[in-house]
Amino acid sequence: MEQEEPVVSLVDVLEEDDELEQEASAVLAASDAEHCSYSQGYVKRQALYACGTCCPPGGAAAGICLACSYKCHEGHQLYELYTKRNFRCDCGNSKFKDLTCKLNLDKEEVNSENKYSHNFFGLYCTCSRPYPDPEDQEDDQMIQCVVCEDWLHGRHLGAPVPESVELQEMICESCMNQNRFLWTYAAHIAVSAPEVKPDSDQINAAPEDPKQESDSDTEPSCKRPRLQGEPDGEGLKEEEEPKGACRLKELQLIGQSRTQSGATFWPSGWRSGLCSCCDCRKLLSEVGSLFLLDEADTVLAYETKGKSLERTNQSTDPLMSALDRLNRVQQLELIHEYNDLKTELKDFLQSFASEGKVVTPDDIRQFFEQQQSRKRRRANGQLYSA
Template sequence: MAEISEVKPADSGSQISAADSQTAQEYIAEQMRLEADAKEALPYQFDSCTKALGALRQSLFSCLTCNPPPKALNDPYSAAGVCYSCSISCHGDHELVELFSKRDFECDCGTTRTPASTPCNLRSHATAGTKGNVTGELARLSNKYNHNFAGRFCGCGDEYDPHKEKGTMFQCLGLGSVEEGGCGEDWWHPECIMGLSRHNDGGLSSTKTKAPPLPSVTEEVEVQEQTNGTLYKDDDPPLPFGFPAEDDFEHMVCYRCVDANPWIKQYVGTTGFLPPVHFFGREAPQIKTPVLPGQNGNAQSDTSVVAAKRKMEEDIEESEAKRSKTDLTATDTPAYAPTGAPNAQPAADPAYHTTLPPIAEERFSVFLKEDFREHFCRCKDCFPRLAKLPHLLEEEDTYEPPVSESDPGDGQGSVGSRSLLDRGEAALSNMDRARAIEGVMAYNHLKDNLKSFLQPFADSGQAVGAEDIKAYFAKLRGDEAGLAQAATTTDGGGDGDNRREQSGY
């Protein structure tokens, strides 16, 4: 039998396995991958607070660390919303809830609505002129808040649990604040829009899990996407029976905002608007509980829905016929002008809103198509109420900070949004020629010396420890105390080479 020789360990106790080490190239590649991931998750520059721009429609975040929600729903709560940049630069290590876009809002960071322990690091003092540490500024009094800022969403008031909830939520277009009877651009579960239970398997919903309102910024974002006021997440459960398909509408106005603006009920089922989506909850006593699939049979349910739709259409046609007859009677006069009045004009067409169905008493939400704005009546009676809601007249812009530049050589990137390599190269490109040449020469000198220092380690296969690096740079600086300390640490007891794994080397 062949004799098996003993395998002895290497002389140096500082050697490490290949699995625990990486080359410089691997390290740089890993850092570049992390930077790319960070830029994808946070694509915008975050070095400027939006408060100086005034009230905007912008992406907002609620900081639950600075403004923790009350334990009881009825307790008073001082809410606050911060802009995208402040959520990163001033509240980066706090618990945040992303609210997505809300209109007519001014950043509350560094104001009387946020604690002095968390100042705004991006704005400058109005008197001192120094940047950062801004606290106690007057908050905008006309900012509007709802329970979203306390981490609750929808008419059900659910909190977001990323481990349990999934599905699709829809943001109301918003026709009023909570104080005005609206919802304040709340996010809604489809079942709650219709007043249905989200925990009932009787044909109302196919899952007992909950749809996510809005994700915390600490949650991974690759599985969710927001488009036109709709929040999507993978594995969305089917929409409840009677809820319109997502491709059929562009915006939604919840029943609360419709109640606050009942005039919009006239438009349901007309050009640019879908038929009403009724609310079947307790707050709608005139609407009886509908027969839905899974309760008394699909055939009976479908017949009931069709009959209800036909009845509604008949009512509308009858109303329009009566109105047309009335209009005809009122305007059934000779179209010719009497002798001696050659400039007389024919009777004007009636305003569009007078041809619409009467305002229904039922409670429902209104779903709008992409071109809905083109079909509002703009007569002298209707335009004033549209003017109070300018987003019904024209599509509104949402403010977005400048995108962080990815080209490392342009020097235009945001402070705090680029890598150290990018910032170094940008600073070098902005230097005057003489200083830039001196910097490059110093860098090359350091590189050559560092290569000479590392070569013996590469030849022997010995790993470079943190103390070796400290000693090397202490020698470059001529730091005798640093050299003595490094020698003491290296000569000290302990197993191996006494190397400690540290970041930053």
Template sequence: MDGVFDDEVEQTVTIDEYLNNVEAEELNADLVLGGDEGEECTYNMGYMKRQAIFSCLTCTPDGNAGVCTACSLSCHDGHEIVELWTKRNFRCDCGNSKFGEFVCKLFPKKNVENAENLYNHNFKGLYCSCDRPYPDPDAKAQEEMIQCIMCEDWFHEEHLGLESSNEGCFVGQPYFQFVSLPNFSFIPRDEEGEPLYEDFICKTCSTVCSFLTLYPQTIWEAGGQKGDATASNAKNKGVLENVSSACGSGKLEIDICAHDSSEKDNATANSNCQSVAAGNASVVGESSGKSSGPNDSDQCTKDTNLHITCVLGIDVEVTSPVSEGKPLFLSKSWRDILCRCEKCLDMYNQKQINYLLDREDTIAEYENMAKQKREEKLQQQEGAELSFFNKLGHIEKVEILNGIADFKDEFCSFLESFDTSKTITSSDVHQIFENLAKKRRRMHSFAPVFILLVAGNGTYSVLGCVMGI
């Protein structure tokens, strides 16, 4: 019988837990929205590197348009909205030709169409290769999904295409050989379930960036790999460090071979292994407005306009890896080692993936900017509250301080008389405020009323005092 009324028992939560939960929810909202207050349409800001985007299925059921945070709140309040998290290089569509006669309330003068916007089935509320909604009404439990940094679609773990076999990819002329590809059998996570990887690339998009196989294997997150991934990554640790500083002095050597856990396969792979020496990487061009100097050697990873000798030491236009599509998990700061030479930059542009070189494109940077905006907002709020209090007159300040003191006294009185073996309920909280209201009414009812005599010259004198009733 004890369990009959379990569902009727109020959930117990401490004040600290409640405040922490509120703060966590506000922080999560700021991280998703990038610190956007949702007050102005972002259309005037053009194609933003990254922003929170929403799809309104009420206005555009075909899922061919996206709106910014402000428009989702002001123009599409009460509509069927799909939250898409963030999209790159996107401009708000609200009120353009895709919305028919609907006009944006915040910024009505928009172009007919935003030609550079890209759309996928997410805008219809569908995700993954299974083309299912999230949350899925037919699923027994909602499975966590992860986002590909290239197509920006979301995938269920069971549909990532994780494998346990060890395969390679074929590299075109002049290197006719297989290059080892990581074989991820599970998502790399730590003991607490937090991701060890920085970015994920789905198996479809991995064919577009097969050139990544030319880099040391430490570019991949080893946590989700099977086989001899740890030993292989340890072997290439020094190589990765050389890649990061290749625009200075140093020799870059990359092993392009297929590593396998068995000795037999290792021997075969080593026979096909070819070492590519880049020698001393030197700058063959200059960035605009800068002259060469002692600190220019570390600029190649920061300035994509610098033309340097390819850190791979090969011609990527000739040596074009061909790989089978596989899900890829990239290690921390993997973008920093990508080559910025002229030919590699041309390759990125041709593949339309030059955003990989932009640190501001990453979700981590997007969230860092959101945290910074949040800190600034909290500081402004604190300053505004203090400024408001300082502008009050003496009587108003006393009233506020007395109100705080009354609440403190009433709350302490409640705790002193309360049975600690019981739980504070919502009715108890309501009772505290009712007692405060009664006390306030009594104070006003019996407050002294002064009878003043005001003279013509503006002076006054007190004639008497009575108690209000």
């Protein structure tokens, strides 16, 4: 008995197309595809690219915005960097010897506050390999660290990847060790942390990091978030936190610990659990991680903004507005026409591929002339024939 081929409905196809479009718009729609972002300064988060043609390995690293990737680097070897924070478009500055930005001529020679990594030369992870890697046949996902923003293979994280990782943020082991105070938070907040127990040596001890020390009688206080399960402090509001209150110190005194190795994974909303007192803000600023207090800094927030902009643009699209004015039957007829055309065009191009022939403009013009001829025959009541 022959096995029946799976049936895919038109709804399945449309839903799959819609899902792919949403994924693309989540990354790109929050970035301007027409205007260089340079005039906006160091953009909080944007889609970025690196050009291997203009800035090959061995030279200076540079990044370009979405619009410049389209307008100034068409046909070049581009590395997609996904999104990065606090970056200003480099296109056409001193790092580009033979290229002038077509969208913005008034640019400084360098953007001194930009941060670069091996990603800008198409290399990723601790293994410094390209993605996709032609020499690596292992099926493995790439996960971005929210601190250094490098992409790492799941198998190179030094920790098991939890389920629903797409809803979590990851901090690689290197960044955890450069920001060692995060290990204290990890024992209380991070996902799938090992079993923890009080450390008697730390109870009633001074904080580990001398930068966290402060005199509660002299240092001004900033508001902090309340600990999970902590009482309201007998009516105290957030603005009325006791002087010198520091959540990080309180967690250190509790004494819970975890193995300080491997990457850590953090649940949605975890940033609100970080202390924002004056001392902690100063510490985060010193290590360049103040952005961790900003929940709008997350990739999820950026993607949500992108999807919202895309929906707004669709609502004002004349083509979509025209489609909305059609009745249900007319809409279905138009969808069927579109899918028939897509199938026939695919078959048409496939015939060239199988014969190793190059598709010329005349071939494409002939294809659409045949489509118009068939449409006229149907309008005259003739049978539709291949």
